[in-house]
Amino acid sequence: MLERTMDRSLHASRCHRLGAALSAALLVGLTGCSTWHRVEAYPGWSLYSEVPEGVDVGAFQRAYDPAFDAVETVLGKFRSPVRIHAFEDEDGAAGVAAVQEVPGIGRARVRAYHTRGEGPFGPAAGIYASSADPGTAVHELVHARIAEIDRDLPLWFEEGLACVLGDGFLDGERWVVDGLACWPLRELRERTPDVTELARLLAVRADHGTDLRENVLVHFVGWAIVFDMYRTEGRVDWPGWIAQARSMSVAEARERLQRTLSAETETAWLARLDDVDRGVRMATAKGLWKLRSEDVLRRLLDRLGREEDPEVQVALSINALAAAGEREPPGRLAGRMWRTVWPALRRAELANPVEEAAVESLLSSFRWRGNRDSDAALDALQRFWAE
């Protein structure tokens, strides 16, 4: 997984962290000289760290247990235990540069990756993760499971499935898949690959060398195609999809890509903001700000006017604020936003005291137009907006 880095200190309403994924292929070989200690063992997986006392073991368990459930439900039980390596991401991940420039796309931070293992002197096979984010856990576990099932699938399919299943919301102990990943959607709309480029991206395999930009584009394109399969079929049909992926023509891929990027698809998907399941409403709202769309802002505000669940109210509010921070709305819409969001945030009572305090601090940072506290507040509320 990659996290796109941008300046995040301009205004309290801005949340500038964009998520995407990066396959291990680029990073293999860079972690060979580390010493990993086993911190904890669970049924089916173990947690490793170079600095055992620095790991939030409980947070990893809260993220990985439901992530295993979600992935095994779709792809079947893991055959072998999975190694999860927790790394510090301050200066880079165990030898992997923390921040890399992706030409034409922007700066990106390596958040996690999976490697299939590179023999006795290479890094151990498994997941390397800088945080206990549940979506990242799902994404990387898809890679870990596919490495057990079929190591020769097209990379676009593997990354696409990981991106679709890894986009969602952890509602208690249940991972609720959304699948609409907003960063690739916006990037692909701004620059849609032509047939030649699409054919090249579809041909990439996990063990081919690719440069960083190409690797990111494989994620984007793979997400768009697999999202179309998911949306049109309403579920993941693993055996059926493997066959489709192997024989997918460029023409079909292009058709699926264009359907995913269409305005109709987005409009229909946003109806999930009114779903009876609050987990689905949360999963849908989360990340929508990245689309930089006035329409999306209106939909968030429409739902906020009817929403009664306090956590969903907070999610809708923060994503609306962030959407307005990405692209300043016209005066009337901005006025409506403040009239809707401000009282909703003031009213919302969250069970978690840290999150409750963060909402308070966010409100006071708007009141005083301060920036300092809002970054910390937004960090504490990441599960409501970070995708």
Ligand SMILES: [Zn+2]
């Ligand atoms: Zn990936």
